[in-house]
Amino acid sequence: MANRKSEWFDWVKALLIAFALAFIVRMFLFAPIVVDGPSMLPTLHDRDQMIVNKFSYRISEPKRFDIVVFHASAQKDFIKRVIGLPGEHIAVEDNALYVDGNEVEQSFFNEQNKNINSNQTLTSDFYLEYLPGGYKEIPEGQVLVLGDNRSNSTDSRILGLISMDQIVGKTNLVYWPLDRMQLLGE
Template identity: 75%
Template sequence: MAKEKSEWFDWVKALLIAFGLAFIVRMFLFAPIVVDGPSMLPTLHDRDQMIVNKFIYTIKEPERYDIVVFHASAQKDFIKRVIGLPGEHVEVIDNVLYIDGEEVQEPFLTMQKDQMKSYQTLTTDFTLENLPGEHEVVPEGHLLVLGDNRSNSTDSRMLGVISIEEIVGRTNLVYWPFDRIQIVE
């Protein structure tokens, strides 16, 4: 009888430890997220399921072109790509991204730009000063983010720059559906 009780207690203890570890991983390290909408097409598709790395920005700073998840509101998280970093001036003129006056390539938009007709616009012209907040440069502690589907994305052009405090983490692993499993660059 004592042996059965000891064995039962060992199982309960093992399950509690497993649930505790799962809770810690989910709360502080990694979390699942589902892409909602077309704003990151063709890179990410609506309903793609991804893993968010929640601790990466505790050990390093966000980098240009990272795909990040951030709190757009108390109820909604958005997935966008980092374009402008603190201290940089950002503008788009004739579908060309300029950072501090220098042309910057956006390799993730190459396919979209190649398929465009000469009269089409992928990204409506803007300068940082024209966006909400009217900043001359991206302020310290903030990022400028854009969706890859520039004609159908609610991003910094409408929201203004995003506080790094609102960043949940970086995501680049699509794990569902199976035919889309990939690491996104």
């Protein structure tokens, strides 16, 4: 009888440890997220399921073109691409991205660009100072984010700059559906 109680206690203890570890991993390290909407097409599709790395920005800073998840409101998280970093001036003219006056290639647009004619606008022209906040350069602790589907994205052009405190983490692993499983780079 004592062996049976000890075995039962061991199982309960193992389950509690497993739940505690799962909670810690989910709260502080990794979490699943589902893409909601077309704002990151063609890179991410509606209903793609991804893993968010919550600790990457605790040890490093965001890099240009990282795909991040951030709290857009208390109820909603958004997935967008980091375009502008602290200390930079960002502008888009004639579909070209300019960082501090220098054109920067957006290689993730290569596939999208080959299917359009040269007169079609992917990104309407904008300048950092005309976005909410009216900044001349991105302040420390903030980033400018855009969706890859620039004509159908609620991003920094509407929301303004995103504080690092709003960022949940970086994401680059699509794990579902299986035929779209991929590790995304720049």
